Amino acid sequence: MIHGIIYIIYPIVPSVDMMMYVGSTERPLMVRWAQHKYTYENGTTKLYKYIRDNGGIEAFTIGVVEERDFHCRSNLLQRESFHIRRIPNKFSLNTVNVAKPEGWQPSSPHVNSYYTKEWQNSRKEYRIKVGMWNEHEQKKYDKAMMIINNEYDYKTGLAKTK
Secondary structure, X not given: OEEXXXXXXXXXXXXXXXXXXXXXXXXXXXXXXXXXXXXXXXXXXXXXXXXXXXXXXXXXXXXXXXXXXEOOHHHHHHHHHHHHHOOOHHHEOOOOOOOOOOOOOOOOOOOOHHHOHHHHXXXXXXXXXXXXXXXXXHHHHHHHHHHHOOOEEOOOXXXXXX
């Protein structure tokens, strides 16, 4: 079981053409909001461009849509997708998050920006800076680096033997 939060980011001052973003997290909501605040200035997604073009992060807020225990991360993502689809496309900043089945792995890890040394190292640096680096984060980092270096065996979930 995991505890998950589905949240929405939206402008503090409503307007007829305001747009919204639905996300999910297993972390405390204010930790996730702090991550969005840290990322928005240089972020390249539709969400961050919209925030920059509409008054900056201080003109936006975050709220809970749903908070409860989920069987697994995949169930949380499926529920997030449900809430994303409830917002008409013209008001949504999401690209629909299609929940992936448990155990999903990318077919080509190097295509996904998550699997680059630069991204992993910047993620590690940020998490150390904000005090979020721990043993679990180190394990995720080590696994990603094994994937990047083609040293990870998807069948066993361990490093490849030489």
